[in-house]
Amino acid sequence: MALSEVAGSQQTERDPVVNNFSIMVATKNGSGSQTANTALLRALFKMGIPVTGKNLFPSNIQGLPTWYTIRLSADGFAARRPRSEIVIAMNPATAIEDYAGVEPGGAFLYADDIKMPMDRTDIAHYAIPAKAISIKHEKDPKLRGYVANMVYVGALAHLLGLQLEELESALMYHFKGKRKPVDLNMAVIRASAEHAAANYKKHDPFTVERMNKTDGMLMIDGNTAAALGAIYGGFTFCAWYPITPATSMPEALISFSPGLRTEADGKRTYAIVQAEDELAALGMVIGAGWAGARSVTSTSGPGISLMAEFAGYGYFAEIPAVIWDVQRMGPSTGLPTRVSQGDVLKTYFLGHGDSRHICLIPCDPYECFEFGWKSFDVAERFQTPVFVLSDLDIGMNQWMSKPFDYPDLPQDRGKVLGAEALDRLGGFARYKDVDGDGIPYRTLPGTPHPLAAYFTRGTGHTEKATLSERPADWTGNLDRIRAKFETARAELPQPIVSLADGAEVGLIAYGSAHPAIEEALSRLEQTGLKASYLRVRALPLAESIKDFVAAHKRVYVVEMNDDAQMLQLLRLHLSGVEGDKLRAANLCDGLPLTARWITETILSKEASQ
Amino acid sequence: MTAAAPAAKSNVNILGLTKADYKAAPSTLCAGCGHNSIADKVIDATFELGLKQHEVIKLSGIGCSSKSPAYFLGRSHGINTLHGRMPSVATGALMANHQLYGVGVSGDGDTGSIGFGQFKHMVRRNVRMVYIVENNGVYGLTKGQFSATADVGQELKHAGRNELPPLDLCLEAIIADCGFVARSFAGDPKHVTALIKAAFNFPGTAVLDIISPCVTFNDKDDSTKSYAWGKSHDERVNDFTFVMQQDEITVEYEEGETKAVELHDGSQIMLRKLDGKHDPTNRAAAITLLDEAREKQQFITGLIYLNPARASLATAANLIDSPLAWLPESRTRPSRESLDKIVASLK
Ligand SMILES: Cc1ncc(C[n+]2csc(CCOP(=O)(O)OP(=O)(O)O)c2C)c(N)n1
Numbered sequence: 001m002a003l004s005e006v007a008g009s010q011q012t013e014r015d016p017v018v019n020n021f022s023i024m025v026a027t028k029n030g031s032g033s034q035t036a037n038t039a040l041l042r043a044l045f046k047m048g049i050p051v052t053g054k055n056l057f058p059s060n061i062q063g064l065p066t067w068y069t070i071r072l073s074a075d076g077f078a079a080r081r082p083r084s085e086i087v088i089a090m091n092p093a094t095a096i097e098d099y100a101g102v103e104p105g106g107a108f109l110y111a112d113d114i115k116m117p118m119d120r121t122d123i124a125h126y127a128i129p130a131k132a133i134s135i136k137h138e139k140d141p142k143l144r145g146y147v148a149n150m151v152y153v154g155a156l157a158h159l160l161g162l163q164l165e166e167l168e169s170a171l172m173y174h175f176k177g178k179r180k181p182v183d184l185n186m187a188v189i190r191a192s193a194e195h196a197a198a199n200y201k202k203h204d205p206f207t208v209e210r211m212n213k214t215d216g217m218l219m220i221d222g223n224t225a226a227a228l229g230a231i232y233g234g235f236t237f238c239a240w241y242p243i244t245p246a247t248s249m250p251e252a253l254i255s256f257s258p259g260l261r262t263e264a265d266g267k268r269t270y271a272i273v274q275a276e277d278e279l280a281a282l283g284m285v286i287g288a289g290w291a292g293a294r295s296v297t298s299t300s301g302p303g304i305s306l307m308a309e310f311a312g313y314g315y316f317a318e319i320p321a322v323i324w325d326v327q328r329m330g331p332s333t334g335l336p337t338r339v340s341q342g343d344v345l346k347t348y349f350l351g352h353g354d355s356r357h358i359c360l361i362p363c364d365p366y367e368c369f370e371f372g373w374k375s376f377d378v379a380e381r382f383q384t385p386v387f388v389l390s391d392l393d394i395g396m397n398q399w400m401s402k403p404f405d406y407p408d409l410p411q412d413r414g415k416v417l418g419a420e421a422l423d424r425l426g427g428f429a430r431y432k433d434v435d436g437d438g439i440p441y442r443t444l445p446g447t448p449h450p451l452a453a454y455f456t457r458g459t460g461h462t463e464k465a466t467l468s469e470r471p472a473d474w475t476g477n478l479d480r481i482r483a484k485f486e487t488a489r490a491e492l493p494q495p496i497v498s499l500a501d502g503a504e505v506g507l508i509a510y511g512s513a514h515p516a517i518e519e520a521l522s523r524l525e526q527t528g529l530k531a532s533y534l535r536v537r538a539l540p541l542a543e544s545i546k547d548f549v550a551a552h553k554r555v556y557v558v559e560m561n562d563d564a565q566m567l568q569l570l571r572l573h574l575s576g577v578e579g580d581k582l583r584a585a586n587l588c589d590g591l592p593l594t595a596r597w598i599t600e601t602i603l604s605k606e607a608s609q
Numbered sequence: 610m611t612a613a614a615p616a617a618k619s620n621v622n623i624l625g626l627t628k629a630d631y632k633a634a635p636s637t638l639c640a641g642c643g644h645n646s647i648a649d650k651v652i653d654a655t656f657e658l659g660l661k662q663h664e665v666i667k668l669s670g671i672g673c674s675s676k677s678p679a680y681f682l683g684r685s686h687g688i689n690t691l692h693g694r695m696p697s698v699a700t701g702a703l704m705a706n707h708q709l710y711g712v713g714v715s716g717d718g719d720t721g722s723i724g725f726g727q728f729k730h731m732v733r734r735n736v737r738m739v740y741i742v743e744n745n746g747v748y749g750l751t752k753g754q755f756s757a758t759a760d761v762g763q764e765l766k767h768a769g770r771n772e773l774p775p776l777d778l779c780l781e782a783i784i785a786d787c788g789f790v791a792r793s794f795a796g797d798p799k800h801v802t803a804l805i806k807a808a809f810n811f812p813g814t815a816v817l818d819i820i821s822p823c824v825t826f827n828d829k830d831d832s833t834k835s836y837a838w839g840k841s842h843d844e845r846v847n848d849f850t851f852v853m854q855q856d857e858i859t860v861e862y863e864e865g866e867t868k869a870v871e872l873h874d875g876s877q878i879m880l881r882k883l884d885g886k887h888d889p890t891n892r893a894a895a896i897t898l899l900d901e902a903r904e905k906q907q908f909i910t911g912l913i914y915l916n917p918a919r920a921s922l923a924t925a926a927n928l929i930d931s932p933l934a935w936l937p938e939s940r941t942r943p944s945r946e947s948l949d950k951i952v953a954s955l956k
Pocket residue numbers: 671672673674675692715716717718719720743745747748749750751756823
């Protein structure tokens with residue numbers, strides 16, 4: 001107590017900062033802080049305050065440090081911020097580091113058994129009697145660590161002016177209306193808030209107030225959104241192998257599908273198989289796609305590597321499949337619980353020989369849902385594996401999202417010939433370009449017609465799918481597949497462009513870089529730099545990107561990988577002169593991009609122009 | 610007319626099709642290759658069973674053996690997948706459409722080495738299909754390297770002498786809980802045909818390990834995978850008759866010697882022990898039999914293990930009766946109201 005009074009006393013009165021700051025909670029992995037953090041997040045969200053929740057966690061089950069950050073932004077910005085104003089230190093192992101990281105002018109809440117020098121005069125200090133309160137409220141010593149988390153919730157609630165009723169409804173939501181756990185947790189929160197009221201003198205300016213900026217919005221992570229998208233896309237088969245950060249996508253499929261896709265007789269309209277590895281997972285998905293299922297798998301970089309041979313096979317044998325790559329940081333096992341956009345080149349060219357793949361690139365849960373269903377239409381229309389490049393930040397963190405829109409198009413099952421069509425046509429040639437768009441016709445196994453069958457192979461083939469090693473058959477086939485790819489280029493989700501009047505500078509980004517770019521654009525504008533923005537949403541790259549680059553003098557490609565991978569693809573796409581306008585603005589440190597980094601990077605590059 | 614009728618009848622099956630209707634492209638394998646005779650027996654078996662070809666899919670990995678599906682059932686969809694990866698493709702395809710019959714052909718390299726994991730996991734999942742290994746103890750297509758079923762002491766032109774013990778694919782299948790495990794010899798067409806017919810009616814994975822000599826790289830008389838060895842060493846451990854549901858049981862066996870195992874569709878496999886040797890419904894006995902034969906380099910053939918009790922993957926997955934792949938949008942896209950409800954719950 002003494003400490004907080006003394007150190008904080010040098011803080012002067014400041015204007016309140018309302019609904020615009022970040023809170024970081026430093027705990028140990030496995031300590032059960034998730035309930036506390038999600039309850040806080042939800043309470044703020046239901047107060048109408050735009051919030052985002054990011055979990056920075058280690059590759060570990062129990063014991064290593066974990067940080068949970070809640071950003072409140074009255075303006076609705078959702079990107080990560082490099083530092084937080086309010087830091088709650090519950091983990092002695094990182095307390096020194098956490099202390100040093102508090103944004104000047106901020107506040108430091110700490111479990112009172114953390115003993116260390118606290119001599120910063122630019123922040124407020126509050127000791128939390130986590131142990132004392134949890135011992136009083138929890139008899140089972142094993143559960144005290146969990147209860148201690150509710151102590152910081154209570155202390156914080158008091159300091160921010162967060163009404164306890166808001167927390168109570170958040171807990172009711174979390175525990176699905178079960179009174180008992182809610183009451184247990186609320187008792188601790190109340191005790192802690194009362195302690196705070198009696199003992200803290202507020203030295204910081206941070207408060208929360210109700211507003212109405214989250215009306216109609218929902219809170220969700222990208223992987224759950226992707227799974228829901230797949231369900232509403234009518235997925236019928238999924239095979240997968242566990243890997244962070246992709247696992248929660250099929251796990252959401254497993255938990256939502258029974259309720260949505262079970263028929264009156266109790267039987268299922270889908271199958272989910274946990275495979276023995278990613279190689280088998282894609283093998284199953286390709287097999288199911290070949291037989292006519294809407295078939296999906298979800299993995300991350302290491303799994304993508306194992307899928308390479310099947311990806312090339314699917315491309316060449318022209319079999320629909322959907323593969324989510326929830327990207328994490330490599331090479332190798334790398335930083336398995338950190339984000340990156342490092343799989344762009346690899347997935348685009350995955351396979352052996354000349355192959356390239358359609359990729360869809362969502363930037364948030366809303367697009368995860370949309371691409372979740374659309375990816376099946378794209379895969380079946382173009383009869384090819386389709387990759388959806390999400391990442392850990394989108395997939396596993398909590399985002400505010402506008403409500404998902406029900407699919408506005410009927411399912412596109414692609415060019416499939418049934419028995420009647422075969423009767424009418426007197427047969428078909430599996431790999432013939434009948435319509436001039438490069439997309440051939442296929443039949444499904446089980447089609448009751450003597451002319452339906454064909455033989456699928458990874459070897460060279462004629463239009464009639466018979467084995468061929470003739471050069472002309474080989475080149476003819478690959479040229480047609482290329483033509484199909486060109487058809488796709490124009491039909492895939494097109495880039496989203498915002499042009500700033502008379503801007504010389506353009507930014508190109510994609511995926512989870514989006515929220516930081518949005519914020520950076522407004523900061524850049526405040527410094528007097530107007531910039532246009534193009535967000536790539538699919539590969540192959542759209543033609544219109546050429547116009548965007550042509551309209552600007554310098555174009556920064558902002559991305560989270562070391563090789564400036566999208567920039568390299570753009571160079572291949574653009575002419576030499578236009579390609580020379582591209583500048584890399586890439587960072588690869590395992591953390592989501594911040595507006596501050598983007599702004600500073602662009603400004604310094606512009607200054608040295 | 611009346612005179613011609615019986616002759617015509619013997620040429621056609623229950624669907625009125627001739628055997629020629631079950632053929633496909635001519636083989637491009639070496640003359641005399643065991644794989645050719647197995648492909649022919651798939652034709653015989655499916656013809657005799659009267660299978661509708663559009664209800665069958667044929668699958669394979671990569672190898673000489675894996676080319677076989679191109680040489681039978683020309684009116685069935687076929688898929689030649691990746692080396693060792695046919696089991697995963699079969700799993701996906703047969704879940705997407707669980708009404709289809711599956712027949713897969715693999716090699717000893719394809720199954721015993723690169724695809725060993727997939728093979729065992731497919732068996733463990735009990736995907737309903739006939740899985741044929743054309744086992745020649747060598748890599749044919751890459752021209753004569755040792756496979757994992759090569760004999761100890763086997764010599765090959767470039768590879769030298771094999772010092773490692775062979776894997777027994779039947780043993781591996783039983784250990785992975787396969788309910789239909791048989792070994793046969795490509796030089797015994799009647800036995801192969803009978804096994805394939807029974808296997809098509811088995812409600813799970815049926816593994817047929819068929820010794821299929823490679824006349825080009827591994828047919829020396831002292832190789833256990835050669836024609837000469839097969840002909841002189843074949844020890845049949847039991848005999849059986851497959852009785853289709855619609856057939857009358859006409860086979861007569863002496864009391865106490867036969868055992869009928871009923872399959873889920875009402876068809877039966879009538880087993881007859883030879884010399885009172887082996888009871889294929891006894892898993893432990895089957896394992897011991899195989900293990901001893903392996904030790905003594907005995908070439909035992911027959912239906913080594915039979916147990917139709919385990920549910921197939923599609924049954925365990927509680928799938929609707931119609932094939933998933935053919936479901937209309939109305940059955941795979943939940944209603945707008947259901948999405949509204951979920952969205953509301955996330956607000
Ligand atoms: C990934 C991969 N590795 C290697 C090969 C080369 N390869 C083709 S067939 C084969 C061995 C086939 O042996 P087996 O399965 O016994 O069939 P057989 O030719 O003897 O019938 C190999 C190694 C390949 N096709 N793919």
